[in-house]
Amino acid sequence: MANDPWNQWKAFAEQTARAVxxxxxxxxxxxxxxxxxxxxxxxxxxxxxxxxxxxxAAFGNFLRDQAMACCRFPWSADSGGTAPAPxxxxxxxxxxxxxxxxxxxxxRMADAALRVADAQRRLQTLWSDALRDAAAEFxxxxxxxxxxxxxxDAHAPGxxxxxxxxxxxxxxxxxxxxxxxxxxxxxxxAHSEPFSSALADxxxxxxxxxxxxxxxxxxxxxxxxxxxxxxxNSLNARLMAVEEQLRTARRQPAAAAKRRPGPKAARxxxxxxxxxxxxxRAPRS
Amino acid sequence: MTPAGLYAALAxxxxxxxxxxxxxxxxxxxxxxLYRYRPLERSRARRSAAVPLLIVYALVNRPYMMDLQEDRxxxxxxxxxxxxxxxxxxxxxxxxDRFITLGDYIDGLLGACVERILSAHGLRALxxxxxxxxxxxxxxxxxxxxxxxxxxxxxxxxxxxxxxxDLLSKWVRHIxxxxxxxxxxxxxxALNQLxxxxxxxxxxxxKYMDLFMDAPTQAQADTFMRVEQWIFDSPDQAGAAFExxxxxxxxxxxLARNQLTINGRQVDLRTxxxxxxxxxxxxxxxVPPAASLALGPLVGxxxxxxxxxxxxxxxMYISARAQHEVPPAIARxxxxx
Numbered sequence: 001m002a003n004d005p006w007n008q009w010k011a012f013a014e015q016t017a018r019a020v021x022x023x024x025x026x027x028x029x030x031x032x033x034x035x036x037x038x039x040x041x042x043x044x045x046x047x048x049x050x051x052x053x054x055x056x057a058a059f060g061n062f063l064r065d066q067a068m069a070c071c072r073f074p075w076s077a078d079s080g081g082t083a084p085a086p087x088x089x090x091x092x093x094x095x096x097x098x099x100x101x102x103x104x105x106x107x108r109m110a111d112a113a114l115r116v117a118d119a120q121r122r123l124q125t126l127w128s129d130a131l132r133d134a135a136a137e138f139x140x141x142x143x144x145x146x147x148x149x150x151x152x153d154a155h156a157p158g159x160x161x162x163x164x165x166x167x168x169x170x171x172x173x174x175x176x177x178x179x180x181x182x183x184x185x186x187x188x189x190a191h192s193e194p195f196s197s198a199l200a201d202x203x204x205x206x207x208x209x210x211x212x213x214x215x216x217x218x219x220x221x222x223x224x225x226x227x228x229x230x231x232x233n234s235l236n237a238r239l240m241a242v243e244e245q246l247r248t249a250r251r252q253p254a255a256a257a258k259r260r261p262g263p264k265a266a267r268x269x270x271x272x273x274x275x276x277x278x279x280x281r282a283p284r285s
Numbered sequence: 286m287t288p289a290g291l292y293a294a295l296a297x298x299x300x301x302x303x304x305x306x307x308x309x310x311x312x313x314x315x316x317x318x319l320y321r322y323r324p325l326e327r328s329r330a331r332r333s334a335a336v337p338l339l340i341v342y343a344l345v346n347r348p349y350m351m352d353l354q355e356d357r358x359x360x361x362x363x364x365x366x367x368x369x370x371x372x373x374x375x376x377x378x379x380x381x382d383r384f385i386t387l388g389d390y391i392d393g394l395l396g397a398c399v400e401r402i403l404s405a406h407g408l409r410a411l412x413x414x415x416x417x418x419x420x421x422x423x424x425x426x427x428x429x430x431x432x433x434x435x436x437x438x439x440x441x442x443x444x445x446x447x448x449x450x451d452l453l454s455k456w457v458r459h460i461x462x463x464x465x466x467x468x469x470x471x472x473x474x475a476l477n478q479l480x481x482x483x484x485x486x487x488x489x490x491x492k493y494m495d496l497f498m499d500a501p502t503q504a505q506a507d508t509f510m511r512v513e514q515w516i517f518d519s520p521d522q523a524g525a526a527f528e529x530x531x532x533x534x535x536x537x538x539x540l541a542r543n544q545l546t547i548n549g550r551q552v553d554l555r556t557x558x559x560x561x562x563x564x565x566x567x568x569x570x571x572v573p574p575a576a577s578l579a580l581g582p583l584v585g586x587x588x589x590x591x592x593x594x595x596x597x598x599x600x601m602y603i604s605a606r607a608q609h610e611v612p613p614a615i616a617r618x619x620x621x622x
Contacts, residue, residue: 067486172498175491182486190452190483200459207464214467232380233468240384 036062037171044142056142060135063178067131102219109212115205122198126189134185138178294503298510303349306361308372312401316376319398321369322352322360328367336435337369337402337411338619341395341426343418344522345476348374350515350602351416354508357603362612368619373398373419378523383470385523387530388548391425399426399433410435412619417441417572417598418530421540424580428552431559436622438615440564441601443572444554445541445579446534452483453571457535466524473519484570512603541579554580560588562618564611568597590618 036059043055091110095103189195218228307323340360342348351372352360363370373395378385402411413434415423420442427434446454456479465471481488496509539545545552561584565577574593581589592614594601601607 175494179486179491183484186485187452191450191455196455196459199456200461203465204459204461207461207467211464211467229469233383236381236384 032062033066033175034171037174040142040174041170049143053139053143056139057135059142060139063138063182064131064135067134067182068128102216105212105215109209109216112205112209112212116202116209119198119202119205123195123202126192126195126198130186130189131182133188134178134182137185138181141177141181291497291501291506294501294506295510297503298506301507301511301514303353303511303515305355305358306352306364311371311405312398314394314397316378316382317394317398318374318376319401320372320374322364322372324367324369325361325364328365335367335369336408336619337371337406338363338438339371339373339398339402339411339413341373341413341415341419341423342375343416344375344390344526345418345473345519347515347518347520348372350599353511353515353603356605357508357608359602359607359612362608363615366612366616368616371398371402375520377520378470379521380470383468383524386525387425387533390526391422392429392548395422395426396430399430403433409433412436412438414438414440414615415442416602417443421530421534424540424554424557425545425547425552427559428554428556429547429550431556434559436560436562436619437557438562438564438618439577439580440611441566441569441572441577441598442563442580443534443576444583445538445576447538447541448573448575448579450573451576453479454535457531460531462528462531462536466528468524470524471522471527473521476522477517477519480571512599541583543583554583555585557584558586560618560622561586561590562615563589563591564601564614565591565593566596566598566601567593568595568600571598588622 040055040059044052091107093103093107095101095107214229218230221228308320309323310318311321312319340348340351342351352358355361360370360372375390375394399411399413403409410433413423413427413436415421415438417440420439421444423437423439424442424444427437443451448454499505501509533539533545537544540552540554543551543553543555561580563577563580565574566572567574569577578591581591594607594610596604596607601611
């Protein structure tokens with residue numbers, strides 16, 4: 001147990017799950033990974049090459065499915081996989097009369113929600129492609145013999161304790177290799193123009209939806225005379241303007257004092273500096 | 286370590302607090318605190334003659350990463366070298382700070398910190414060390430106020446935001462930033478999600494597996510949890526400054542093109558004639574090395590040095606190797622000028 005990180009992980013997650021029931025799937029995930037990796041090592045060392053390739057592909061696919069289920073991004077929400085229900089004829093309903101502004105706002109919100117869902121689906125597809133590529137590369141690595149040392153490690157003779165340690169080391173190398181493949185495949189997709197474009201559409205549509213939603217909230221707040229964020233922003237802007245005026249006003253006397261002659265000059269002329277300035281400004285009669 | 290032991294170690298480590306060196310608040314304005322670090326006993330004599338070094342940290346994370354714990358502290362390393370170290374802590378912006386601009390941060394707050402230090406020491410110029418986004422601020426300040434900066438050190442600082450391997454830049458290029466910010470602040474959690482998305486498998490999964498596999502001691506668990514705290518202790522970003530930064534830097538790459546303006550004044554890196562030391566992490570996934578190395582041909586200084594370390598973005602401050610290499614390199618370079 002002490003040398004087997006997967007069992008440690010599982011036991012740790014089970015302990016955490018006592019406090020946080022939601023942690024239990026993590027424990028199950030650890031168990032599933034360890035079981036799948038050991039099954040792969042078992043099959044790949046005993047079977048002919050074609051069966052070994054099949055085992056590698058099955059293991060890669062297993063990891064892809066796990067990552068798909070576990071990595072949670074804004075674009076991997078459950079709604080991402082299915083097309084959202086269209087708003088139907090209401091989407092184009094001409095806005096007339098007293099409620100036209102509100103209706104248009106809700107129509108814009110619905111349109112933004114559709115665009116969010118569309119971008120989310122595109123991102124989900126790209127994410128799925130990345131995981132598919134990762135699984136393919138991982139399986140290819142295993143088939144090409146990168147996992148040979150893992151297999152040898154896992155099955156080398158020795159004491160049961162040594163075997164357990166070697167087995168754990170083999171599992172860790174498999175895990176690290178999977179992470180390498182996954183990051184490489186993800187980076188290739190994440191750097192692509194379709195990904196940037198879909199991500200921007202996702203964020204921009206979300207911003208549009210939030211803007212309309214905020215407008216609705218502000219409208220409701222005004223009806224019950226609650227202050228709105230727009231009003232607070234307005235007050236904030238006024239306060240900043242007043243602060244700037246104050247800073248400017250403070251700077252001006254200081255600058256004027258610098259321009260004024262010092263006490264020595266004032267004494268030399270026999271006229272106090274302030275009075276001298278006023279005297280200069282006084283119109284000649 | 287058994288799972289129960291690891292659980293207990295991490296639970297205990299959750300109560301660890303980052304920061305190890307003694308410091309005093311020497312000035313504050315709003316949420317900003319300017320700290321001066323007390324000298325270490327063994328380097329006290331050397332410090333008296335040192336020109337103060339002001340560390341300008343980024344807005345996106347907390348500056349205690351510079352002084353995480355005794356054996357992982359860039360600041361402690363600098364103190365051991367006899368340097369007189371100041372640090373700006375920008376604080377946690379709230380809703381009332383949403384209209385703070387880059388000009389307010391660079392010309393206003395950073396400028397005021399510099400003036401306070403110069404006034405206290407009776408000097409005309411100090412040494413500036415900018416880290417990551419703080420490095421960009423330092424470059425801007427030094428270009429706008431060259432007479433106030435004696436030597437400039439930039440650390441993991443992006444300058445060219447359009448290098449081919451800059452993933453963040455690619456992601457934000459088509460985003461409608463004003464609509465995204467919407468005159469509000471940008472939540473720190475949103476930025477964390479963005480940063481984790483750069484390498485999701487390593488940062489959200491493998492990192493924790495490594496923790497289990499390496500059977501950490503209590504001390505290692507403490508370090509892990511301190512770093513974990515730092516990673517996710519992300520202040521919200523003042524909306525106006527964030528919007529300006531993303532548009533000017535990530536979308537329009539204005540700093541590298543000498544087209545950036547702060548409070549109506551052009552930031553022209555060619556006016557930077559003072560000595561510049563540029564520290565780069567060659568394994569940095571946040572600020573690609575090429576983004577930092579672009580600084581060399583852009584500055585007007587004839588005394589420009591780039592030092593590369595085979596470290597990542599965070600490793601530049603807290604790795605064991607960084608402790609031995611980075612502070613002495615900074616101190617040596619400063620001592621020669």
